[in-house]
Amino acid sequence: MLLKNSTLLTLYPPSLDQTTDLRIENGVITERGGNLQSGDGEEVHDFTGKYIMPGLPCAHTHMYSSLARGMPPPAEPPKNFPEVLQKIWWRLDRSLDEESIYYSALVGAIEAIRWGTTLLIDHHASPSYIPNSLDVIKRAYEDVGIRGVLCYEVTDRGGMEKRDQGLEENERFIKANRDNPLIRGIVGAHASFTLGNDSLQKCAALAGDCNTGVHIHVAEDVCDINDAKEKYNTDLLSRLDSYGILREGSIFAHCIHLGQDDYPRIRDAGTWMVHNVRSNMNNNVGYAPVLRFGDRAGLGTDGFPADMFEDAKLMFFKMRDADIRPDPATLANFITGGAKIASEIFGMKIGSLEKNAAADLIVLDYEPPTPLTEDNVLFHFLFGMRSSMVNSVMVNGKWVVRDGKVNGVDVESAYKEAAKAAGDLWERMKLEIGNMK
Ligand SMILES: [Zn+2]
Numbered sequence: 263m264l265l266k267n268s269t270l271l272t273l274y275p276p277s278l279d280q281t282t283d284l285r286i287e288n289g290v291i292t293e294r295g296g297n298l299q300s301g302d303g304e305e306v307h308d309f310t311g312k313y314i315m316p317g318l319p320c321a322h323t324h325m326y327s328s329l330a331r332g333m334p335p336p337a338e339p340p341k342n343f344p345e346v347l348q349k350i351w352w353r354l355d356r357s358l359d360e361e362s363i364y365y366s367a368l369v370g371a372i373e374a375i376r377w378g379t380t381l382l383i384d385h386h387a388s389p390s391y392i393p394n395s396l397d398v399i400k401r402a403y404e405d406v407g408i409r410g411v412l413c414y415e416v417t418d419r420g421g422m423e424k425r426d427q428g429l430e431e432n433e434r435f436i437k438a439n440r441d442n443p444l445i446r447g448i449v450g451a452h453a454s455f456t457l458g459n460d461s462l463q464k465c466a467a468l469a470g471d472c473n474t475g476v477h478i479h480v481a482e483d484v485c486d487i488n489d490a491k492e493k494y495n496t497d498l499l500s501r502l503d504s505y506g507i508l509r510e511g512s513i514f515a516h517c518i519h520l521g522q523d524d525y526p527r528i529r530d531a532g533t534w535m536v537h538n539v540r541s542n543m544n545n546n547v548g549y550a551p552v553l554r555f556g557d558r559a560g561l562g563t564d565g566f567p568a569d570m571f572e573d574a575k576l577m578f579f580k581m582r583d584a585d586i587r588p589d590p591a592t593l594a595n596f597i598t599g600g601a602k603i604a605s606e607i608f609g610m611k612i613g614s615l616e617k618n619a620a621a622d623l624i625v626l627d628y629e630p631p632t633p634l635t636e637d638n639v640l641f642h643f644l645f646g647m648r649s650s651m652v653n654s655v656m657v658n659g660k661w662v663v664r665d666g667k668v669n670g671v672d673v674e675s676a677y678k679e680a681a682k683a684a685g686d687l688w689e690r691m692k693l694e695i696g697n698m699k
Contacts, residue, residue: 263287263659264300268309268625270615271639272316274594278636284314286621289443289659290610294617309625316613317380317409317622317657318570319600322477322515322536322562325384325399328370329362329684330354330565333691343483343547352419357690358388360398365680367402372668372676374568375408377649378624380657381604381612382408382568383513383536383560385450385477387415392427396435400445407662407670409622411607413450413477416465418458429464436472444658446607447472451507453479454498455489459505466506474607475511475533478502482516483547499524508533511606515562518542518550525554534603537596538564539577549584552577553592560599570597571649578644590640597643621659626651 263286270279285293300306336349358366363386374382382403388395396412403410412435416428428450436447449469451457457465469476481487481498490498499520502508510532517528517535528535535555541564542549552559563573574597581588601613611619628651634642655663662669 263305268314274598276639313626319381320568321560321600324565325367325370327565328366355387362687363398365683367399369680371406371408377569378652379568380622383411389420413448415450415452417452417456449476451478462505477513480514481519518548529558536560536562538562561596625654
């Protein structure tokens with residue numbers, strides 16, 4: 263397939279290349295240049311006046327919370343972060359069944375792909391439906407055609423039997439999808455404060471066995487720091503380090519309350535740090551020292567809808583409000599970080615428009631009212647471009663959205679089914695209240 267006459271744009275490193283063509287073969291960009299000639303029978307798309315940029319990544323999310331939108335609030339509002347988990351998210355995840363897991367992932371993926379997010383690094387929990395739960399999400403991702411990295415959240419909160427089921431689900435899924443072009447697995451773990459020493463050790467051993475990292479929440483709330491100190495008489499990062507969770511390829515979501523010296527230690531270990539600005543503001547858990555993340559940084563939505571145009575803006579304005587003056591490279595590094603994580607996991611270049619990169623890209627209808635140059639491309643992205651300008655989306659060389667239409671699924675009937683599944687889910691959650699402490 264040949265994509266002709268577009269302007270190619272990347273945020274990191276910033277670049278702008280006018281009237282350029284891309285040749286796509288077998289899911290990969292095989293040629294880039296001006297005036298490429300089409301071969302016999304080759305599909306040609308003319309994108310004169312349009313911009314093409316790499317698809318946007320969401321580096322940490324929970325698709326299982328997609329059906330939470332508008333759900334009834336708990337009788338008593340949560341007073342702190344542990345209560346947010348107990349009264350809201352753990353009540354929701356215990357109520358998930360196969361149908362609600364599928365429709366959560368489906369509507370989350372439909373929204374993401376329409377907004378130009380081509381990669382979701384997901385962290386899943388459904389304690390009443392653990393074995394094969396990741397296959398249900400995978401089915402939804404494949405139906406939509408979105409790229410994903412999936413894991414099951416191992417935790418002690420439901421007892422040892424469920425913990426072991428979580429470990430087995432990760433192992434099964436990672437091994438079954440080693441060569442999958444679209445979906446991969448990683449070991450998932452909830453957070454230090456819901457995992458005993460034995461559980462941490464088992465997660466790290468599995469990661470070693472599968473040659474992958476551990477995707478875990480780290481220092482989201484100060485309760486995580488206090489738990490390590492009070493129960494184990496150590497600091498949080500040393501605990502994660504001594505049990506092998508701090509390792510190459512691990513993904514630490516949040517990283518808010520760590521010590522100053524912990525951040526270079528995490529980078530040196532080859533672990534990623536993912537900032538989730540919207541979620542942190544919503545939960546009032548504190549503000550991460552974002553400038554300490556360095557080059558192992560990414561941006562996630564932590565279960566909120568994956569519109570990365572919007573979350574990039576939120577990240578920027580939160581920084582400015584905190585009197586931080588980030589340089590464009592720092593901002594672009596966060597926005598595109600998830601693609602670097604995926605590049606390591608898939609073993610190929612993702613988030614690039616260069617030759618041999620995965621053909622994951624978005625076509626934008628953007629009309630700049632001021633000069634757009636290589637030097638100011640990020641500021642056009644932050645102040646002018648939005649997800650409603652996404653015209654078409656390609657993942658792994660296939661058009662998954664064309665002229666605003668999602669190709670793989672009937673969106674109207676998917677939303678109808680999802681609303682039904684949400685109603686049933688909310689009913690089960692009401693019954694759950696009886697089991698609450
Ligand atoms: Zn999270």
